[in-house]
Amino acid sequence: xxxxxxxxxxxxxxxxxxxxxxxxxxxxxxxxxxxxxxxxxxxxxxxxxxxxxxxxxxxxxxxxxxxxxxxxxxxxxxxxxxxxxxxxxxxxxxxxxxxxxxxxxxxxxxxxxxxxxxxxxxxxxxxxxxxxxxxxxxxxxxxxxxxxxxxxxxxxxxxxxxxxxxxxxxxxxxxxxxxxxxxxxxxxxxxxxxxxxxxxxxxxxxxxxxxxxxxxxxxxxxxxxxxxxxxxxxxxxxxxxxxxxxxxxxxxxxxxxxxxxxx
Numbered sequence: 001x002x003x004x005x006x007x008x009x010x011x012x013x014x015x016x017x018x019x020x021x022x023x024x025x026x027x028x029x030x031x032x033x034x035x036x037x038x039x040x041x042x043x044x045x046x047x048x049x050x051x052x053x054x055x056x057x058x059x060x061x062x063x064x065x066x067x068x069x070x071x072x073x074x075x076x077x078x079x080x081x082x083x084x085x086x087x088x089x090x091x092x093x094x095x096x097x098x099x100x101x102x103x104x105x106x107x108x109x110x111x112x113x114x115x116x117x118x119x120x121x122x123x124x125x126x127x128x129x130x131x132x133x134x135x136x137x138x139x140x141x142x143x144x145x146x147x148x149x150x151x152x153x154x155x156x157x158x159x160x161x162x163x164x165x166x167x168x169x170x171x172x173x174x175x176x177x178x179x180x181x182x183x184x185x186x187x188x189x190x191x192x193x194x195x196x197x198x199x200x201x202x203x204x205x206x207x208x209x210x211x212x213x214x215x216x217x218x219x220x221x222x223x224x225x226x227x228x229x230x231x232x233x234x235x236x237x238x239x240x241x242x243x244x245x246x247x248x249x250x251x252x253x254x255x256x257x258x259x260x261x262x263x
Contacts, residue, residue, distance in 0.1 A: 026040060026046040038050070056091060058091070059128075060091045060207045061090075062089070062090055063090075064087065064088045064089070065087050068084045069083050070083060092125070092206060093125040093126055093207075094125050094202065094203055094205035095123065095128075095201050095202055096122045096123060096201070097120065097121055097122075097213065098120055098122065098213060099119045099135070099197055099199045099214075099215040101115060101117045101195070101196065101216070101227045102219070102227065103115055104116070107230060107232055108231065108232040109184050109186035109188070109232075109233075109234070112181070112182070112183055112184075113182050113183060113229065114181050114182070115137075115180040115182075115195070115227065116177065116180075117135070117180070118175050119135060119166075119175065119178070119199060120170075120174070120175045121173065121174055121201075122173075123173070124172065125172065125205060126171045127169060127170040129168050129169040130208055130209050132167070132200065133156075133166060134166060134199065134201060135166040135198065136165050136197070136200070137163065137164045137165070137195070137198070138161065138163045139162045139195065140193040140195040141162075141187075141188065141193065142188030142193050142231070143162070143184065143193065144182050144184070145164070145180070145182045146181045146182045146183065147180075148178065148181065149179050150168070150176060152168055153169070164178075164180060166178055184231055188231045189232070190231060191230075192228060192229070192230050193229050193231065194226045194228045194229075195226060196215050197215040198212055198214060199212065199214070199215065200212050201213075214226075
């Protein structure tokens with residue numbers, strides 16, 4: 001019987017509050033917010049319980065929390081070894097990602113070719129920005145990379161391998177949009193080029209991207225179809241290039257000569 005001091009620091013909890021219940025005539029604070037730091041009065045055989053509600057704001061991994069009780073000087077505690085208790089909880093964040101990839105442009109040598117990749121998270125938890133990229137796209141042979149943008153996260157392009165990677169977090173229900181702009185090299189004239197982006201995600205929520213899937217071309221029936229582009233044989237020459245102007249002048253000169261010869 002006597003007054004006791006109860007403390008519990010809730011590490012990594014965001015907005016939080018606690019409520020309490022009692023039995024045996026105990027007195028206690030009915031509710032509060034933040035860390036528990038309460039004085040209770042416990043007659044013999046009485047008890048008080050505290051319940052904490054909050055939103056976890058830390059990272060995944062093991063989280064532990066310790067509550068401690070201490071008696072005032074007027075109380076003789078025959079067992080001081082049981083005045084603390086610790087709870088250990090494994091925090092995980094399992095996610096499920098999928099992606100689509102579509103192509104657009106003028107599919108001839110020298111023409112523009114753009115890819116749009118959309119990465120979505122169907123949950124049940126947020127995909128965190130784990131070590132390593134969440135997307136790797138080895139761009140196809142014949143695609144000349146010019147630039148790329150992403151609605152969030154970080155893009156990185158490696159020229160020697162012609163590979164684009166993206167790293168970032170994706171909340172449940174969120175879609176990340178990545179746009180890749182480029183042109184078509186003449187070496188693939190008349191050929192078919194095919195490409196898919198690889199998506200890496202944390203399916204078991206342990207902080208590493210152990211799961212993978214491939215992007216899907218939604219214009220083709222199926223779940224993970226590659227994005228296929230057929231390149232024409234016509235070489236596109238920009239009208240403002242020096243070569244185009246020279247060819248135009250030669251053609252005009254030849255036409256003029258033929259007209260004068262007929263006259």
